[in-house]
Every structure is written in C-alpha cells, then in structure tokens.
Amino acid sequence: MSKFALFFMLVYLGGFASAFLTNGASAFLLYQAVYMINAEERWWYHQVPDFSYSFYTSILMLAVLAIQYNKLTTVTRWRDLPVIKWILLFLLLHYVGYMHAVNELQHSMFTFNFLKLVIIFMVAYKLINTEKMLDACLWVYALGCTYIGYVAKDVGRNGAGRVEGIGMVDSGGDGNMVAAALAPSIVVLLYFAWQGSWKIRFLAAFCSAFVVNALVLINSRGAFLGVVAGAGLFVIYMLMSRYQKQGQRATAIFIVVAGLAGALSLTDATFWERMQTLQADEQGERGGDGRGRLEYWMVTLDMIKDFPTGMGVGGFQTMSLAYIGETKVPHSTWFQVLGEFSWHGLAIFIVMLWSVFKLSSKTEKYLLYQGRIEAYFKMLMLECALISFLVAATFIDRARAEVLFWLILFMCIAYNVYFLQQQTDRAKTKQIPS
Numbered sequence: 001m002s003k004f005a006l007f008f009m010l011v012y013l014g015g016f017a018s019a020f021l022t023n024g025a026s027a028f029l030l031y032q033a034v035y036m037i038n039a040e041e042r043w044w045y046h047q048v049p050d051f052s053y054s055f056y057t058s059i060l061m062l063a064v065l066a067i068q069y070n071k072l073t074t075v076t077r078w079r080d081l082p083v084i085k086w087i088l089l090f091l092l093l094h095y096v097g098y099m100h101a102v103n104e105l106q107h108s109m110f111t112f113n114f115l116k117l118v119i120i121f122m123v124a125y126k127l128i129n130t131e132k133m134l135d136a137c138l139w140v141y142a143l144g145c146t147y148i149g150y151v152a153k154d155v156g157r158n159g160a161g162r163v164e165g166i167g168m169v170d171s172g173g174d175g176n177m178v179a180a181a182l183a184p185s186i187v188v189l190l191y192f193a194w195q196g197s198w199k200i201r202f203l204a205a206f207c208s209a210f211v212v213n214a215l216v217l218i219n220s221r222g223a224f225l226g227v228v229a230g231a232g233l234f235v236i237y238m239l240m241s242r243y244q245k246q247g248q249r250a251t252a253i254f255i256v257v258a259g260l261a262g263a264l265s266l267t268d269a270t271f272w273e274r275m276q277t278l279q280a281d282e283q284g285e286r287g288g289d290g291r292g293r294l295e296y297w298m299v300t301l302d303m304i305k306d307f308p309t310g311m312g313v314g315g316f317q318t319m320s321l322a323y324i325g326e327t328k329v330p331h332s333t334w335f336q337v338l339g340e341f342s343w344h345g346l347a348i349f350i351v352m353l354w355s356v357f358k359l360s361s362k363t364e365k366y367l368l369y370q371g372r373i374e375a376y377f378k379m380l381m382l383e384c385a386l387i388s389f390l391v392a393a394t395f396i397d398r399a400r401a402e403v404l405f406w407l408i409l410f411m412c413i414a415y416n417v418y419f420l421q422q423q424t425d426r427a428k429t430k431q432i433p434s
Contacts, residue, residue, distance in 0.1 A: 005047035024064035036144025086352035101312025149210030179223030180392035184385035191381035222395035230388025
C-alpha cells in the first residue's frame, strides 16, 4: 500500500473514531478532507476499499447531529442565522424550476446535489461551534489545497499548457474550477502567516508554495484576478487599518514582501503569456481577450427575454446551440444564476451573499467593541476569502460550488462564535441574581 493510500485510510478511520469519542465536529473535518483528497480520482485508489467515502462521511455527520442534537442546540440554533432562509429560498427555486427547466434530467441531478450540500451546510453549522474548531476547518481546507497543489506539481501541464483532472469531487477535473477553489486559501494562509506563531508561519509558507505553484501551472485568469482581489484587499487591511497590535504592521510588510518574492519566483513565461490575454488585443479575437465570455453573457440576456422565468439548470447549454451555433456554458456564476432562474433568482442569490456580509459586519463591530483585534482581522480574512472566490467565479459557473458554501459557512460559524454565543452568555449573566 502506498503512503498516500495508507495516510487516507488513517485519516478516514481516525476521523470516524474522533467523531464519536472526542468531538462530533471531527465529522465535518473528515468530510472536508474526503472532498479535497477525492480518493476516487487518485492513482492509489485501487489500494483502498472501494466504496463511497463521502456518502458514509455524510451519514456520520447526520448520526452525530442526531445523537448530540439537544446539546448542540443550546449553543447553535438555525433560526438565529438569517442567511439560512435565503439559502433555503435559493434551494426552493430549484424545485420550482422543474416547471420550466428545458433540460429536466440535468436540472434534477444538480437540484439533488444542491439539496445534499444544503443539508451538509446546516449540519456543519451545528457541529462547528467553537473558535478552535473553526480554525481547524480553515486548516483542513488549506491543507487540502496544499495536497491539490502537490498533485498539480506531480501531474504537470498538458500539451495546452494547463493542468486538468486534478480537482475535488465537484470540479469535474476542470482546471478553472480547481483554481477558483484554491484562490481563497491564499487569503487564509496569509492571515495565519501574519497572526500565527513562527511554527504556524513556517507551515503557512510551506502550504502557500504548493498552492501558488498550482495556480501558476493551471494558468486560470479568473483565479489570478480572484487572488489579486481577495489577497490584495486583505493586505490593504493589514497595512492600513488603524486597529493594530504592536509589531503587526512590520510583520505584515515582511510577509507581503517575502510572499511576493516567492510567488514571482514560481511564475514562468507561460503563466505571464496567459495573464497578458486579460488585455484586449488588436484583433479582438474570441478567447484571446475574454470577449467570448462577454458574448455568452449577452446571449444570456437574449435567452431570458424568450424564457422570462428561467431555463433551469443546464438550460443555457441546451439552448446555446440555437442562439450561438455551438454548445457552451455562460462562463459566469452571475449569468449562470440569471439564465437558470431569471432576475428574481439572481436577486435571491445576491441577497443571500449580502446577508452574509451584513452579519460579518455586525460581528466585526462587536469584536472591535470587545477589543479583540485578532478575531476582527479573522472576520476580515473570511470576507476577503469569499470575495476572492466570487471574483474567480465571475468567469466560471460555480453557483453551487462546495467551496463557495464552505466560505459562507465559515463566516456564519464565526458570527455564531463571536457574536451570537456572546449575546447568549451576556443574557444568562444578567439573569443571575446579585
């Protein structure tokens, strides 16, 4: 048995045992690891038992929730989280969409997958209810991205100068989707490198090297813009925010300079040639400057005129042959949602995201009131990580991506840990007679 197969089995069996014997939150950490490793697509999979690891991990999460439900509800309640109603409403749109879906088979498949994702989201929100476990979730995500970075290095570029077939469970092997999932981890690792101990900083630098190298090899322009937007915004917060501890700004400058030097050392001519196509060329050829995507976005608007209630999941691909003469996808999460569920669906999707940023802002104000600067920057990091993904997802179809809802989940957990639980504790304290 290879070391990877042995490691995976140890993680899987250890996660199961930990979920029942130590902390039920381990079930979601195991779910994350299974998703990122995606054992079924690795060369060593034939060396481990052949069964659905993600399915049984999901059952584990539900079992732990059932056993500990009363205990968990004392610290985490779904009704206290406003964003859940928007997620459920977005899910409801999928079921209403059966009435106008032009590709009912594909719509049904993705609706069922999204239902499973929503269930995982709600269960994980119950299970992860401490700051320590939130940090563990972030590290499992970052280490998972590191593993994918290792796989990308091992596989290397194909004849087209890209890396394909290395991704997570729901990426379908598409390099752009993998890169979009990796991009937010740069912001997460940047935060840990800034706020952590020297051991943590070394680990963050080690992980970042593999993730950045993977992004360079994949050559995704959308992910590049996502990293620039998310990490760039967080660096501005690091350097310009008036809420600082002694030595934070100097540490931030060192990490930024070292990070940039390391990132530049990993880039090559192929990467920069690919990034230069972000600029419009003189000929304006489709694909050379991104104008193909703009054309697809405009076609979505034409489709919505003919299908005012939306076309359902997969509708754009099905109808694109009639509108543009070839089978294509919208190449944008925003236009993907618009094409599937029309303007009201896009509005619900945007309000869902807006509600997450709203609760994050509320949490940040409360943390500043408490003087918890490190936790305040953690909230900013989570915001920037989500922004990083949304920028990358502007150029691919990822409305139901696992990592998107993980990032939303992490912000919701932080809201519960740093704000809701604190409010509950204060209320209990006031009830104690003097």
